[in-house]
Amino acid sequence: MSFLRLAARSVARPQVASAPRVVLPRAAAALPQSRGRVLQYAAYSAAAGLSKSDITARVLDVLKGFEKVDPSKLTETSRFSEDLGLDSLDAVEVVMAVEEEFAIEIPDEEADEIKTVQQAIEYIAKTPEAH
């Protein structure tokens, strides 16, 4: 028993001794610095938003998640009903899935207008709240 305790101590001690030395100073030094940096960068990059290629990739990913969509037919220019063979309720679902992906809510009238992948991408591009 006492032998085990001894063994445990001999293992534990170096860790206890070394851990604060390494972790504490780093945490103390790094935190205020990184916070300041993040704030600064956020202010400068606020207007940039999402890049077009980023939006395109994510919208296409959303569409690939649909069982009915044939990935080989899927391009930026494909139309939901004619090219991808989706019916009207599927099209509604696609638009809702895009909404969820970008954490926005598209009003009904504008959601009805979105009938192609391109239109969806454009709508996201001109929506500042999308992220």
Place this chain on the structure above:
Amino acid sequence: MNTIPARLARAAQISASPEQARQRVFQLYRDWYRAAPEIISLYALPVSVPFFRHAIRRKFEENRYVTDQRVIDVLLLKGRQEYQETMNQWKMYDHVMGILLESRKGRPRSFLEKFYEGRDEDAVLPAATGV
């Protein structure tokens, strides 16, 4: 939690054109689709969000080939009522699990099965194609 009972109430409406009826169906579908996570947490349902949406989709598909505009208006009204009742938690767990998420048409019953049940008639379906 505070419930405002009239929040989701909609007056019965006569669609001006088939196109408008279509739009209203999409609106209703969108509302259900958006509400799925909320309903699941509200009733603590043991189903996933995609399953809930699939069940709702099945309800809509049951009436896919309804062409009579008056019938569509009635179905829309009923759908709205159902939505209001569900969202305001006027239903109980079993109403949601056993009725809302259950498909209406089971397999065809044999003569004896109908006899044992004491019911010859299947559930009355709304007139699908009129005029």
